[in-house]
Amino acid sequence: MPVRTPVPQFPIPPSEYDEKYFAEIIRSFSVFLEQYRNPETRLQVYDNSGSVIVEAQINTTSGKTEVTLTNTPTVTAFTDVDHLLIDDGNIVKKITPNDLGTRTLLATTTISDDSSIAFTTLSSTYNTYVIEFEEIKTETDGVYLTAYVGTSGSADTGSNYAQSLTARGFNGSAFLFARNVALTGSNWFINTSDTSADLGTGTGENFSGSMSIFSANSTSSYKLMTGMTANYGDTPHIAYNVLCGAYKSTSAINYFRLQASADNLASGKVKLYGIK
Incomplete structure (x- = not known):
């Protein structure tokens, strides 16, 4: 044989x-x-x-x-x-x-002084989504980024977000460590809100990375999220963020939004991919 x-x-x-x-x-x-x-x-x-x-x-x-x-x-x-x-x-x-398996680019948004960016093309075609962040800059120092999803074509701003985020970095003289944790949050943190590792507007400072959302179409499971992001930012410092979260809904999601904690997003690109 x-x-x-x-x-x-x-x-x-x-x-x-x-x-x-x-x-x-x-x-x-x-x-x-x-x-x-x-x-x-x-x-x-x-x-x-x-x-x-x-x-x-x-x-x-x-x-x-x-x-x-x-x-x-x-x-x-x-x-x-x-x-x-x-x-x-x-x-x-x-x-x-x-x-x-295939990874298909569904949408690309170029940021230009926007209060937020949103994708409304999430559908039953894909059950896993990847969102990539490229050279995102904010208009204000000392801010962080948050993400929202929704099941009815708009952002859910209720208490359905669970998260465990760990951030580590270095500011030239000391190591940085921060966490954002919640079981009933109103959004997902995409980088830490700790002031030791937030975003800046100085020359070359920017934010990049990616996150994945799983079981987007499930009607029996919560939607899990993982990701890794990095930024050279305010202070100055270099930092990375390990993301883990859940959207506690058994309805299919069809919406994603990214925004800064204060003021507008200045520039950068955000890409949405679907994975079969």
Whole structure:
């Protein structure tokens, strides 16, 4: 009976492919070969016309576990890829994009002196959402950012937010440590409200990071949130925030909002991704 070789795990495809993504596939494949060392194992990526656009195979002549990219990536969009084929000499495993999971960019908002930004495109299509924050700057020193979700097309500002946030940093002379915790809060803190690690408006100061919301469509579970954000800010200091939270509702959410604790958001970008 043939020995069944486990199928390697690959990164989630982005909405657009580039050489960096295929390099990550090859790296993952190299790790797989290093573990199982089957010289007959090969990997191929096919386009919709049936042509091989990426191929990798163990180098049997060198006696080493080496993977060579034998075709130059030519695809530019997710829809150009039909499937991956894993063949170890015994079993051929076809993996479609749906097997790998997809991350789709749904919306991008460029901040320009806004009191808040909101996404209203959350729907039943995706159960997990990722929100990315890029170079966000505020109009006022000493503020922090908060996030809201909602189930009826607007923000829930009630007491349905649970959170455990830990912030650590350094201000040049001392280490910083702060926490924001609550079981009945009115929002989620995206960075700590502690004045030792809040946001600033000085040259180069900004805030970036990401957060994920899970079970967005569930009608039986609370919506859990995790994330990691960082800022170089007021004082000055460098700090990071580890986010963990729950939205205590069993209704599907369809709304997300970000705002500062005071005054407006000055600039930056916020992106919303859906993951199947």
